[in-house]
Amino acid sequence: MAALHRVAGIVLADRLTLKMQCTGTNNKLKKLLTPSLSIAFCMTMLSLTALGQAPDTLFSLHSLKKMSLEDLMDLEVTSVSRYPQKLQQVASAVQIITHEDIRNAGARTLPEALRLATNLQVAQVNSSQWAISARGFNNVLANKLLVLIDGRRVYTPLYAGVFWDVQNLVLEDIDRIEVISGPGGTIWGANAVNGVINIITKNSQDTRGLFVEGATGTTFPGQGSVRYGGRITDKLTYRAYATGFKLGGTLDTNKTVANDDWHLVQGGVRVDWQPSARNSFSFQQNLYSGRPNPDASDTSIKARGDNILACWRHTNNDKSSFLLQVYYDNTFRDFRNGFTEGLTTFDIDWQHRNQLGRHALTYGLNVRFADHDVTNLELFGFNPEHALLRRYALFVQDEISLFNNRLLLTVGTKAEHNNFTGIEYQPNLRMAWTGIRNHTIWVAGSRAVRAPSRVDRDFFIGLAPGINLISGNPLFHAERVLAYELGWRSQPTATISLAVSAFYNHYNYIRSAEPGPPPFYIPITFGNGVKGHSYGAELSVRAQVYKNWALRGGYTFFRKNLHERPGSFDLNQAGAESNDPSHQALLQSTVTVMPQLSWSVVARYVGRLKDPYIPEYLEADMRLAWQMNRVIELNVVAQNLLNKYHYEFIPEMPDKRRIERGIYGRIVCRL
Amino acid sequence: MPALRTIAHMCGIRTWFRHTAFLAVYLLVCCQPLFAQSPGREYQLKSVFLLHFTQFVEWPETSFKSDTSPLIIGVLGNNPFGAYLEQAVAGEKVDFHPVVVRYYKKESEASGCHILFLNAEPDKIAGILGSLHGKNILTVSDRPGFARQGGMIYLFNKDNKIKIQVNIDACKKSELVLSSKLLRLAEIFEPPKTNN
Numbered sequence: 001m002a003a004l005h006r007v008a009g010i011v012l013a014d015r016l017t018l019k020m021q022c023t024g025t026n027n028k029l030k031k032l033l034t035p036s037l038s039i040a041f042c043m044t045m046l047s048l049t050a051l052g053q054a055p056d057t058l059f060s061l062h063s064l065k066k067m068s069l070e071d072l073m074d075l076e077v078t079s080v081s082r083y084p085q086k087l088q089q090v091a092s093a094v095q096i097i098t099h100e101d102i103r104n105a106g107a108r109t110l111p112e113a114l115r116l117a118t119n120l121q122v123a124q125v126n127s128s129q130w131a132i133s134a135r136g137f138n139n140v141l142a143n144k145l146l147v148l149i150d151g152r153r154v155y156t157p158l159y160a161g162v163f164w165d166v167q168n169l170v171l172e173d174i175d176r177i178e179v180i181s182g183p184g185g186t187i188w189g190a191n192a193v194n195g196v197i198n199i200i201t202k203n204s205q206d207t208r209g210l211f212v213e214g215a216t217g218t219t220f221p222g223q224g225s226v227r228y229g230g231r232i233t234d235k236l237t238y239r240a241y242a243t244g245f246k247l248g249g250t251l252d253t254n255k256t257v258a259n260d261d262w263h264l265v266q267g268g269v270r271v272d273w274q275p276s277a278r279n280s281f282s283f284q285q286n287l288y289s290g291r292p293n294p295d296a297s298d299t300s301i302k303a304r305g306d307n308i309l310a311c312w313r314h315t316n317n318d319k320s321s322f323l324l325q326v327y328y329d330n331t332f333r334d335f336r337n338g339f340t341e342g343l344t345t346f347d348i349d350w351q352h353r354n355q356l357g358r359h360a361l362t363y364g365l366n367v368r369f370a371d372h373d374v375t376n377l378e379l380f381g382f383n384p385e386h387a388l389l390r391r392y393a394l395f396v397q398d399e400i401s402l403f404n405n406r407l408l409l410t411v412g413t414k415a416e417h418n419n420f421t422g423i424e425y426q427p428n429l430r431m432a433w434t435g436i437r438n439h440t441i442w443v444a445g446s447r448a449v450r451a452p453s454r455v456d457r458d459f460f461i462g463l464a465p466g467i468n469l470i471s472g473n474p475l476f477h478a479e480r481v482l483a484y485e486l487g488w489r490s491q492p493t494a495t496i497s498l499a500v501s502a503f504y505n506h507y508n509y510i511r512s513a514e515p516g517p518p519p520f521y522i523p524i525t526f527g528n529g530v531k532g533h534s535y536g537a538e539l540s541v542r543a544q545v546y547k548n549w550a551l552r553g554g555y556t557f558f559r560k561n562l563h564e565r566p567g568s569f570d571l572n573q574a575g576a577e578s579n580d581p582s583h584q585a586l587l588q589s590t591v592t593v594m595p596q597l598s599w600s601v602v603a604r605y606v607g608r609l610k611d612p613y614i615p616e617y618l619e620a621d622m623r624l625a626w627q628m629n630r631v632i633e634l635n636v637v638a639q640n641l642l643n644k645y646h647y648e649f650i651p652e653m654p655d656k657r658r659i660e661r662g663i664y665g666r667i668v669c670r671l
Numbered sequence: 672m673p674a675l676r677t678i679a680h681m682c683g684i685r686t687w688f689r690h691t692a693f694l695a696v697y698l699l700v701c702c703q704p705l706f707a708q709s710p711g712r713e714y715q716l717k718s719v720f721l722l723h724f725t726q727f728v729e730w731p732e733t734s735f736k737s738d739t740s741p742l743i744i745g746v747l748g749n750n751p752f753g754a755y756l757e758q759a760v761a762g763e764k765v766d767f768h769p770v771v772v773r774y775y776k777k778e779s780e781a782s783g784c785h786i787l788f789l790n791a792e793p794d795k796i797a798g799i800l801g802s803l804h805g806k807n808i809l810t811v812s813d814r815p816g817f818a819r820q821g822g823m824i825y826l827f828n829k830d831n832k833i834k835i836q837v838n839i840d841a842c843k844k845s846e847l848v849l850s851s852k853l854l855r856l857a858e859i860f861e862p863p864k865t866n867n
């Protein structure tokens with residue numbers, strides 16, 4: 001997209017006929033070329049299988065103390081995930097961000113919480129925009145990562161990425177975030193080319209009572225949440241919440257605060273019912289309305305949405321279980337210049353797991369309809385305006401336990417059918433060896449695909465009616481990756497766990513911007529003209545150094561080497577519209593100074609970005625939490641302490657913004 | 672912070688980072704003896720159980736030096752609770768007695784406490800319980816067979832949940848009074864009848 005933006009920029013700057021004919025096109029185009037480029041990528045298959053038992057996720061001591069002895073005797077000691085499989089045995093590179101990690105870091109929003117996984121590239125662009133990816137290809141329009149909230153896929157076909165400015169949760173109610181880097185594998189589905197983020201909220205039986213919090217600081221006017229969780233019977237629990245914030249603007253190049261404030265308000269309910277040990281049902285509904293304003297213009301974008309999700313888990317016995325999930329998701333985005341995008345998604349997912357001797361066979365079916373409806377501008381939009389995207393997918397996976405459970409071999413494939421390219425196959429093969437106690441060595445090979453989306457095929461930007469500057473390509477193929485990974489996970493003592501992984505990805509048919517035919521070389525169109533490879537390594541560690549001192553951290557090394565395929569004249573010069581650091585690292589230290597006082601520091605380092613150039617930076621966040629009494633907790637959080645302001649990512653549009661140092665205070669009441 | 676920046680500039684950010692990384696690895700690898708047991712959900716739950724026991728048991732007046740002397744929860748042996756037990760009892764009071772936590776390595780040190788959580792070797796338990804006889808200490812443990820050996824409250828896992836087993840006989844041999852609210856929720860341990 002770099003060339004795309006630059007070309008359009010040149011055109012605008014030269015004040016051609018285009019600008020005169022369409023009043024305010026300058027602003028319109030600028031606004032539109034921000035992450036509103038749509039790549040309707042039909043992603044298949046949700047990741048329904050969470051990875052298995054995370055390191056024990058802790059209760060909130062406060063909700064525990066409020067419970068009666070009877071209630072305490074009803075709580076499950078080990079948190080059971082969908083398919084109990086020890087995290088140790090998983091043949092993937094996984095990092096887990098726990099609820100405590102998020103609280104201790106003083107994160108205010110979901111993207112800030114995601115910084116805590118070093119196998120993700122997370123860069124704040126401005127007040128409401130973030131560039132988030134795994135294993136490279138990072139961009140505000142990053143499209144190689146699958147993100148799920150409680151099993152609901154959050155993404156926009158506008159560019160097959162995520163609008164982070166409308167993803168929000170009451171962070172207190174997050175149980176954990178599983179970040180898997182590497183092709184999501186057969187289970188998680190397509191578009192999980194480079195990774196999967198699985199955000200899991202707590203069951204409503206673990207969030208009982210009244211929770212109220214409010215925060216304000218030097219970089220933002222305010223944030224607040226209210227949540228009440230209750231119980232109707234001992235098997236039926238619920239919670240209702242409302243949360244909202246207004247985050248302040250970031251600094252523009254003149255070092256004045258830009259007008260890019262971000263407002264977001266969200267509310268919802270969740271109900272969980274566990275009538276017996278064999279069946280559990282979960283239902284949730286969320287609604288939100290937001291006003292992101294990345295361009296710092298006079299009118300901010302209006303975004304709103306609502307979603308409903310219902311899930312039924314049934315365990316026949318030790319050997320057989322299934323999961324049925326249905327969700328409906330409706331989003332609408334008005335760019336306030338005439339362009340609007342509406343997306344209604346309906347998704348049914350079924351998974352069945354069966355243990356037959358040493359084979360654990362899982363298969364799944366998924367059907368997904370997405371109704372994508374835009375209102376075009378005269379010279380910008382999608383052709384046709386309305387499209388019904390259908391995806392059907394089937395996956396099969398066998399986990400074979402060999403050599404007395406010491407070797408777990410996983411073979412599987414997914415076949416999915418999308419509107420554009422018919423059937424795509426994503427096979428994978430994984431092996432985990434747990435021969436030595438407390439150590440796991442794993443290897444994996446997989447093929448993953450990013451199917452074409454609407455921006456690749458249906459998009460256009462016109463110079464004049466009938467003359468296109470940029471056009472989608474009706475023959476755009478899926479992008480492909482062949483990934484080879486290996487890793488070692490170890491828990492040498494009860495108090496340290498560490499994991500190392502290395503990968504080599506071979507990419508082909510990555511999107512390029514190809515010039516049109518002479519004499520004017522327009523319309524520019526999208527080709528599959530880039531291929532190449534990337535390789536790297538990821539390290540993560542968690543240690544309880546002393547009774548009161550916990551450390552966690554990670555380091556990621558990444559290199560990418562892309563070039564044009566023969567016959568391609570990529571205007572982006574095989575940049576794949578991305579900007580990735582070679583090194584990044586994080587260290588989070590939490591000390592419980594006294595039973596009521598906890599002090600946490602997060603230090604993060606991100607290496608330099610090449611083009612556009614951003615220097616390496618080292619930053620630190622600090623949080624002091626004081627449990628004043630049973631009910632009230634006070635926090636003081638300082639963010640981005642080390643530099644007065646710094647850049648993290650420069651988008652093509654809008655203007656680059658600096659992230660500044662800030663300090664905020666928070667009051668939390670738990671009743 | 673200026674110091675940090677100066678260091679970073681002097682050595683270059685990369686060098687600084689290398690040093691920090693080395694220090695972190697050194698700490699992790701070489702400071703083994705410092706490492707304590709990391710409590711999971713299970714011990715987080717059990718620490719709250721102990722707090723509840725302070726409220727459901729009555730001690731005789733002789734157990735407390737004064738009206739406001741502390742109610743002591745002791746942990747004998749390695750501490751499996753991490754910081755959770757202390758956090759659970761922080762600020763709590765029972766009948767004006769502030770609840771505090773003490774850690775003991777030998778049973779001879781533990782005679783002043785009111786509740787004692789035994790995390791000792793199974794074969795030593797009977798001996799420890801013998802030496803605590805008559806001291807009006809509520810003995811609690813999660814070691815298998817605790818009730819049979821004469822312990823008062825045994826915490827065990829059933830169906831992935833924590834349950835309570837109470838040895839009424841052992842409680843009757845002391846002056847402790849257990850509330851019916853607690854007994855109602857517990858499994859009562861019946862010692863096998865011996866023929867005289």
